[in-house]
Amino acid sequence: MPVSAYNATQVERLREIGRYLQQVREERQLSLEEVSARTRIQTRLLRALEAGDVAELPEPIYVQGFLRQYATLLELPDLDLSELDLAPRLTKTAPVRGEVGSPLRPFHLYVTYFALILGAIAVLSYVLRPSNSSHSVAPAPSPTSVTPTPATPSPPVAVSPSPQVTPKPTELRVHVELTGQSWLQVVADGQVVFEGILNPGATETWTAKQTLVLAAGNAGEVRVRVNEGAPQPLGKPGEVKEVTLTLANPTLPTPPQ
Template sequence: MDEELPQTDIPTVGERLRAAREEKGLTLEDIAAQTRIPRRHLESLETSEWDKLPAPTYSTGFAKSYASAVGLDRTEIGEQLRAEMGGQRAAVTNTEIFEPADPARTMPKWLVLGAIAAVIVIVLLMSYLNERSLDSGNEPSAAEVTKQEPPAPQPAQQPQQAQPAATAQGPVVLTATGPAWIQVTDQGKTLFSGELAPGQSFTVPATATAPLLKAGKPEALRINVGTAVAPPVGPPGKVASKVSLLPADLMRGPGAPAQAGPATGAPPATGNTAG
């Protein structure tokens, strides 16, 4: 008589999964929501209906995710399932094992959105600080002193004939063609005192009644009266002082006779002098 083989009472993977689920009071719908595995595949795992499951590699992944959801050892469940499926295992191929994402290891949606928002805030803050840095670097160093582009070199030409004083109109602008120290006063009040860098300019206020100029290097200054260029205010290499910055006096040039004063008996305007 053939000897009977001993019966083993080891529960199958499906029985272990079902028992653990029922012990936790969970339904198949609960497990499907947690693991994102279709309910029909979960049922097939519990009933060991391998023909209703996809390839063994996918089935093993399903079983591992199910095990994590009910508190069983993933590795142990996976190994037991492969042993139970036995000859139904597919031939070894390079197919990647698909395992559904474990909800416990998935990054929460709020954390992803928070990280994106933080990056956007940092980019906006860096842009704001960069613009403020550029703005602060462009502040003028002295009142009414504006930096202009250095004048383009012009070919040598005959000295421009000064326009008649009667036609001189517009603001008086002093522009440095090289480093030039100047001082502008009006009836004892200093309007500007300092060095102009090449390309910088100073506009005499229209409210000045008797502005006077003192220039360390007259040859480093170009003086405009409106669109007209005034003659030099002094010889090169000598300090020019007490130079009248009234349009009419500038256009007459140094040494030109001053115009007669008003009919009210006021003294004539002071001419430009170099000292």
């Protein structure tokens, strides 16, 4: 991650927090490997957190979650992370110009209406005009008896059943089940609806109208089911992963082999 992703104040505060976490860890005689096994954060990322080496760290939003997960393990609930302010800024997407247009009445429609009115007047004048020529009315022909010919019945036409159309979903419904501990963030329609650490066995459900973004620090322990689909892991064990689901494409990526 380039240093430019953090400002100078964030880098200095991150290094202070990293030194403090390292000091507490060593006082409690915990190795980086033990912390990694209990938090599912890779050892190299823990080392970078303690050193404040932002060049080796992922996106700031993941760093914020790792620090909280690390502080929870060391039982430091009062650790102040507010000065870091690493959470992403949520911006509203401007509407695309031309999606909704105001109804306009083209000029040629008025011309068409005027022509139709003139035509109607001309037809009405022709119908109401009196006839000048007299014509003798021919007598109606006498009816003749006609023997009806029996109709040959048509063979029945086979009608194929219409295929059943599956209704399209009107919202995204995501069910999450944790098989191991993981940090998780959920953004529904541009709003953060959850951010924290979930323990094994925890289950949660979120809904969204258009988009839903899932970000996990330990994707292999997060099983996700979208709408009525089958549950599948969000990624590999220990993997930091983010997935965006939309109403038009509510499917997860292909599970890792």
